[in-house]
Amino acid sequence: ADGVAYRAGQFPSLANGRARALGDTTGFVKLLADAKTDEILGVHIVGPMASELIAEAVVAMAFKASAEDIARICHAHPSLSEATKEAALAADKRTLNF
Structure with missing residues (x-):
């Protein structure tokens, strides 16, 4: 994201x-x-399972989705994919489980 102002969200x-x-x-x-x-x-x-989980992000980026779009998608619990939702929420400083 060189030269572009961005927000980062991370979930462990x-x-x-x-x-x-x-x-x-x-x-x-x-x-x-x-x-x-x-x-x-x-x-x-x-x-x-990183190689499996990245598919959600690839599709989202192909359709120019926002972090909010990912945050609003229902992710099964418990699932590894919840971490993607949490990272999207973290970009706006509003994680649910961390």
């Missing part, structure tokens, strides 16, 4: 119920959103 796997149940709490989801438009600029996922 340590705070994710499914990651805890799997016994693998290493990693995080980090979401970058344009500070003015809230459009998702990028998502970093490190941890269990």
Whole structure:
């Protein structure tokens, strides 16, 4: 996001119920959103099932979704994908579980 004002939201796997149940709490989801438009600029996922979880972010970015769009989507509980929602909420400083 060079030269673009952005907000970052990050959610650690340590705070994710499914990651805890799997016994693998290493990693995080980090979401970058344009500070003015809230459009998702990028998502970093490190941890269990990252290669599966990134698909949600790829589709969202292809359709120029906002962090708020991700935040409003219902994510199953407990699931690893909840971390993506939490990272989107964190970009606006309003996480639910951390």
